[in-house]
Amino acid sequence: MHPRVPLLYNRAMIHHVVSLAAWNAHPDQPYSPDSLPEDGFVHCSPDEPTTLAVVNAFYRDAPKPLHVLVIDEARLDARVEFEAAVPAPPPGVGADVLFPHVFGPINRDAVVGILAIRWDEQGHATGFTAGLT
Template structure:
């Protein structure tokens, strides 16, 4: 399963189309993480001041129409990148990132 962070509003914006991000247009891929720990680290690095719900799309790599490549980031860690839009049928579920008492993204919970 691939983990992709997105504000809830971005996921809901065009429900009748495949999901895309600005990074797809700018960099040629959609950023993902391989596990909960890395997803939370990215959330704290990139979405620390985010307002509103922050979601994690659980993407089933085997159901994706677009290819996935594992690329090395500046920190030396391999991250999965989706090289095209995410067909919504590949999203197996969604989790919500929740903050701890200090305001850091600390865990993922089943979204209800």
């Protein structure tokens, strides 16, 4: 059995895939991925299945371990907009799924947990395990 994504105020949290090195690089500042200046927002996912599809489509060859920030959207200082994937969602994600985009750095008090990504023998992300809190 794998841990469920935390619920707060009866709603699911949003997710962002990160290496611990990136998360820990500037612990006294809001988290700002390298992609923020170019893309204008922080890429997030709305739920565990979508996050796993993103990891399998874009992060399979990334250095491991990888983690998922569990973010309470209501605590974010930056604006969040749910938008369609451009040009298309990753394999296994329906075209109707909207992705949360955070238009600014992620303030650390909005992160309510950090989960590790679990991998199978073929290198596919299969779920989350307890990480840091």
